[in-house]
Amino acid sequence: MTSERTRTAPTRRDTSRDYSVLAKIVRDCGLHRRRYAYYWTRLVATVTAFGLTWAAIVLVGDSWWQLLLAGALAVILAQLAFLGHDSSHRQVFRSHRWNDWTGRILANVFVGLSHTWWTAKHNAHHEAPNREGHDPDIAPGLIAFTPAAMAVRHGWRRWFARRQGWFFLPLLALEGLNLHVASVRTVLGRGPVTHRAVEVPVLLTRLALNVAVLVILLPPAIAAAFLAVQLGLFGVLLGGAFAPNHKGMPIVPADADVDFLRRQVLMSRNIRGGIVVDFLMGGLNRQIEHHLFPSMPRPSLRRAQPLVREYCSTLGVTYTEVGFFASYRIVVGYLNDVEHRARDPFSCPLAARLGR
Template sequence: MSVPNDSPVPPVSASGRSSARPVTRDYSVLAKVVRESGLHRRRYTYYWVRLLATVAAFAAVWAGIVLVGDSWWQLLLAAALAVVLAQLAFLGHDGAHRQIFRSRAWNDWTARILANVFVGFSYRWWTAKHDAHHTAPNQEGHDPDVSPGIIAFTPAVLASRHGWRRWFARRQGWFFFPLLTLEGLNLHVASVRTVLGRGPVPRRGVEVTLLLTRLVLYVAALALLLPPAVAGAFLAVQLAVFGVLLGGAFAPNHKGMPIVPADADVDFLRRQVLMSRNIRGNAVVDFFMGGLNRQIEHHLFPGMPRPNLRRVQPIVREFCSTLGVTYTEVGFFSSYRIVVGYLNDVEHRARDPFSCPLAAQLGR
């Protein structure tokens, strides 16, 4: 995997001297190797089996709700429903990235139905937010996942907070998992605000109809099938577990990795690799993280079918090693320790990549 040497823009090393190795075409070299490996081929059997099995599990949970009736055992079914909805959300994510089918329309409609009808959040809201994240992961002013909110992800946001908000921001890591229990509710609220808002929403009529019908029918079904106290507890447990599962699958992939200044100009390969973190694990980790534990490979090749990310990983790791680009991979529990530690000390841990060892890989 040799690297071309005809790029006009050499990187700058940590010492400030220009390196002879170009960076602007590094990704092109890797992409050619991966393309020739055939790992972009569709995995129809994998996705059809997963789609049908997950929809069947969705139906089975609802059948269980009807059969169990007035019982606090319904809370176990609420947790089971949250797991199924998270899996449907991961499949919608894959469809939005065009991983499932060759046809753009088939991917779009599959993701739209999974998101709006089954999971209950807007396909448009999700794709707009997630595409912006993929374009500039961890870059201030560009990545919505590090934009100001309840959590302060950057030193600039932390510095702007005072009083109890600053007290909270300095301890926010300890509140990370409790806050994730609200993420499910946040997804629904943000989705409704998007489809009913003034911004552009392709197929707005379809999204409004599907999303609002799903949300109303879900609450109505719980009200009709369960006593008020059980129905309320069911809804709370389902939303809380769903938020933890979904937020817990995305957060470890980038939180605690370098924050990129808004005006930084970083080549595509380093932008995706240096700001992403892989999570080691087994089939259980793969299942609960929806394949997103191979975040580096997913960011480099977002259209690659999920099961192929495991197979392309050795190629990417070796290529990064050849270039001297840091490839970060940690254990499942270690990743959350890093996230909590980072959030509790954003002021010092959110290093400027141009004043730390990563400068040698990012350039100025």
């Protein structure tokens, strides 16, 4: 008489607690403590630089040296946008109200962007980075970021899509204008806008004054060149702070069920660099840590990085970090060959057998 041994299928290791373990490690290190001195210093210094730059514009007057001031203003506006980003993620103050209104003032008054539009779009990205149908940053548009978007392009649009990597950097120069247009469409649209009575008049007045002051102070040619330089560099700085962090990383199918830690780590890329990269990217070069802990103050991300890297190593989770220029080579190469280089990290046979 023989006994029959029951065979059981392999079970997937429970990954639901992986993030909570890492979160406790980070919390015990005190990395979520507010960094008031850091943020007040940057807020005061950047707003002061904004005011001094406009004073210089008035003093310089009719001169092509204004283009240098246009570049300086673009850099300052990008820094104000990064501070607004941090406030929207509740990194600056303990009070939700203080964070919200700081972000709203920085966005609408100084930068000329709708706080409502920006937070809704950016929160959707954080919730599902690189996930088809969920992440607005890879939604179909002028650039095709996924094979599905490529499949429906024909004629000149398909020709462009197969070479779009070479156009990507020049197109970033139009991103500043695109951000302003999207903001105006949002506040004037029929969709819900938080504090619409504040955002509509403040945003429209800010954008109109920016143009009106330049037209009054400067000859038409210099005013037009000033706007072109300021908007173009502003778009490059903002787009350049976000694009290298996710483009060329795995694309997640719409129906994939991925735990939070892997959803944020596997689809994000850190950018190596020193103080210059930190400044130009507003701290977003530590994208993995920011996605894992979006409310962590920006200066604490550097201290969290070795903890996250070591923990991912123990789990066997790929932690991606490349140099600044290498990241752009990856992005350009990916965009020129989206059909073949878009990867689904959860499509291997073992993953299919054990469940996504």
